[in-house]
Amino acid sequence: MRTKEKRAAEDTKQPPVRRRDKERTRREILEIAFAEFAENGLAGGNTDAIAARANVTKRLIFYYFNTKEELFTAVLEMAYAKMRIAEQDLHLEALEPEAAIRRLAEFTFDFDQANPEYVRLVTIENIHRGRHIRASKKLKEMTRPIVSQIAAVLDRGVGAGVIRPGIDPVELHMSLNALCFFSVANRHTFEAQFAADMSSQKARAQRRVEIADLLWRYVRNDQRAAKSAASKS
Structure with a gap:
């Protein structure tokens, strides 16, 4: 029989954190950005749309690529x-x-x-x-x-x-x-x-x-x- 203290400790446990595969995430962002830039250009390319399609935050995109210009360069390189x-x-x-x-x-x-x-x-x-x-x-x-x-x-x-x-x-x-x-x-x-x-x-x-x-x-x-x-x- 579980004690009250043990039940309380189990209830406060956080679910396991699912770690992202950084390289895979970066690659997915690039593939989606490639389609976005090819269709709409650099000026018209929307990082919000890229983030939504990649199922990531826009902040994460800029964590990997710093700026929209750098993202575009990375897409060209790919x-x-x-x-x-x-x-x-x-x-x-x-x-x-x-x-x-x-x-x-x-x-x-x-x-x-x-x-x-x-x-x-x-x-x-x-x-x-x-x-x-x-x-x-x-x-x-x-x-x-x-x-x-x-x-x-x-x-x-x-x-x-x-x-x-x-x-x-x-x-x-x-x-x-x-x-x-x-x-x-x-x-x-x-x-x-x-x-x-x-x-x-x-x-x-x-x-x-x-x-x-x-x-x-x-x-x-x-x-x-x-x-x-x-x-x-």
């Missing part, structure tokens, strides 16, 4: 990291130069098509003149692996005589991203102006092939190709 991590699995070094160039083009096109929120977020950061990326050392360092991969493919192709010399890997990366990015970022305005189909599965598949062809034609050694064709005639 978004770019997703693409950079995927790029590591391309294994371009295992492919012949032409196959590597085409694989790079197809991957970039597919990623942008599958992640329109990423495209919108990058567009929003451009509205802010890239100030968050410029201030993030992490974002700057993320670009090195893919540029190195492209440079290695170009070097191998030049050595094999199938790619023309003098191509800047950063310029090539820029040209490819411009082509793929446009297909998502400008899809609606281009369709409205020219009555062009850029959204159907057939149109996307055709554009994917065209971009890969364009990129390869740009880098290939036409003199080598011409000599090869002449020798076969």
Whole structure:
């Protein structure tokens, strides 16, 4: 039989505190903030809405990220990291130069098509003149692996005589991203102006092939190709 003192002690016991998984909570906030900023921009992004959807307090958001600007920067870092991590699995070094160039083009096109929120977020950061990326050392360092991969493919192709010399890997990366990015970022305005189909599965598949062809034609050694064709005639 419980004594009165024992019952009183048990009644005053607090329920066990459920500890948050800090990394999981932070990740959930970032995922929700990503959707919010991609839809409404930095100025229109609502931290109250982010807190409500993440089932946390706004104070906790600022505990992790200090300010709305820092949260936006962290979202950018997460978004770019997703693409950079995927790029590591391309294994371009295992492919012949032409196959590597085409694989790079197809991957970039597919990623942008599958992640329109990423495209919108990058567009929003451009509205802010890239100030968050410029201030993030992490974002700057993320670009090195893919540029190195492209440079290695170009070097191998030049050595094999199938790619023309003098191509800047950063310029090539820029040209490819411009082509793929446009297909998502400008899809609606281009369709409205020219009555062009850029959204159907057939149109996307055709554009994917065209971009890969364009990129390869740009880098290939036409003199080598011409000599090869002449020798076969």
